[in-house]
Amino acid sequence: MDRISPNEFGHRTADGTTHRTYDYTAYYGVAFECACGTLHSLRPWMEVVSELPLFRFVVACPKGHHLTLVKARWDRDQGVRALYSELGTELGDKRNSTVGIEFQAGLLEAKTGRSWSLEETEAFMALHQDAAMQRRRAGAE
Ligand SMILES: [Zn+2]
Secondary structure (H helix, E strand, O other), X not given: OEEOOHXXXXXXXXXXXXXXXXXXXXXXXXXXXOOOXXXXXXXXXXXXXXXXXXXXXXXXXXXXXXXXXXXXXXEOOOOEEEEXXXXXXXXXXXXXXXXXXXXXXXXXXXXXXXXXXXXXXXXXXXXXHHHHHHHHHHHHO
């Protein structure tokens, strides 16, 4: 696994989507190497931050300070399912974001083609969270 900075991790996973489309049920209980340095078994409650093409996904460490890009492989002839860790990062200060402000800055940079300061990213995230909350509130009425 390549261990890189949160910002670089954001750049390299920027083609991911937060919309979950993969079926993980076949991989529950399968171990993967987490960026925190230990093995975790994939569980239904774990936070999948984004999904990338070819059944790759970013999963948050249950301890909350690492992200790992994992590729799911299913050898149908052997009936073996495995999870390969490709990239990992350690998040710094989590602040207002659930997945790290530096990671978010990297995502935004890759998506917009310009650089984002941590302050600017934090303001954007706060706005985004407000909007999501208002949508949720509106939907509940
Ligand atoms: Zn971990």
